[in-house]
Amino acid sequence: MTAETVPAAKEAPQPRKSSWKRTALIGLSRYGTIIGLLLMVLFFSINAPGVFLSRANFLNILSQASLTAIIASGLTYTLVVGEFDLSIGYVASFVGLIVTGLMAYEGFPIWLSIVCALALGSGIGVLNGLLVTKVRINAVISTLGIGTMLTGIGFTYSAFPIATGIPRAFTGISLGRIVFGLPNPVIIMVVMLLALWTVLNKTDIGQKMQAVGSNMEAARLSGIRVDRIKIFAFATAGFCAALTGTLLSSLLGSGTLAAADGYLLDAFAAVFLGSATLREGEFHITGTLVGVLILAVGFNGLSIFGAPTHFQPIFKGGILVLAVGMSALARRYAASA
Incomplete structure (x- = not known):
């Protein structure tokens, strides 16, 4: 047999890249935000132990995180089904103005004012949903339009902050500490997160929401x-925004137009930080809580070290880009490793 007729030897299979590298990258994509949170806690604990580690x-x-967590958890639901809601900050501000106006101007009792406020927020959410699903308006356009309209309606209702005629018991809702010495907003936050997590993960409607968002x-x-x-x-997003606005008005002791507008960016930052936690690009309540804590710990640490207030938006935007970008890169390299 000549050399020309000898069958060509098959190429030896290339050795697979080390599995430890792939495992490390996958771990970074899923736990990078949690690791970042722990590193922040460690850094602030070492550099300001007497202040940061105090009860x-x-x-x-937790108090700073509570309102952001409530409104962000509602936003999580809309993102789970593949939609955006840019009205949540406006809804919170508008409802905060209305709930105080019902007490100060209309003479409503506290409980009825709160019920009306939460129903109003839920109704605005239903309106957003109808515009998106039935009228087929893009969610970004419809919710931004509704939010802008609420600003004008709120200004028509009261061009000035409502600070008089509000019962002292209303401010006690946010300032009180009924259970274990914890601020009431923290207790409400825990209850809301547990309820929303249970609905999303343990009920039929939650499974349907995830199915809709997937395909x-x-x-x-x-x-x-x-x-x-x-x-x-x-x-649900409207209800959570209304609850946030109500608690904020209780905390401030007044209803102020645009008081809660800043929660929009905070909520989106927290939710997208959470999407890089534990699951690969999925929105979920646990991740949202982690994202909220990252923002709260970061803001708190900046305050302890006396950083100017304009550092907060820089931190907020930077940590969002860094966390999501690192998570995306880690997933990409893990898939090719």
Whole structure:
């Protein structure tokens, strides 16, 4: 047999790249934000142990995180179903103005004013859902338009902050400490997060929400009423925004137009930070809580070290880009490793 007729030897299979590298990258993509949070806590604990590690400061961090966590958890629902809600900050501000106006101007009792405020927020959420699902307006356009309209309506209702005629018991809602010495907003935050987590992960409607967000057409073909699911998500976001606005007005002791507008960016930053936590690019309540804590700990640490207030938006935007960017890169390299 000549050399020309000898069969060519098969190429030896290339050795697979080390599995430890792939494991490390996957771990970074899933736990990078948690690691970042722990490193922040460690850094502030070492450099300001007497202040940062105190019980009072710990409660302060939780109090700062509570309202953001509530409004961000509602936003999480709309993102789970694949939609955006840019009205949540406006809804919180508007409802905060209305709830105080109902008490100061209309003479409503506290409980009725709060019920009306929460119903109003839920109704605005339903309206957003109807515009998106039935009228087929893009969610970004419709929710931004509704939010802008609320600003004008609120200004028409009261061009000035409502600070008189508000019962002292209303301010006690946010300033009181009923359970274990914890601020009431923290207790409300825990209850809301547990409820929303349970609905999203342990109920039929929660499974349908995740199915709609994963593949809307497949969900529709499987018999899921996609429009109803999306409307429910928007209504939940509206309810959480209304609750945030009510608690903020209670904390401030007044109803002020645009007081809660800043929560919009905070909520989005927290939710997208959370999407880089534990799961690869999925929105979920646990991740949202981690994102909120990252922001709260960062803001608290900056305050302790006397950083100017304009550092807060720089930190907020920078940590969002860094965390999500590192997570995306880690997933990409893990997939190719």
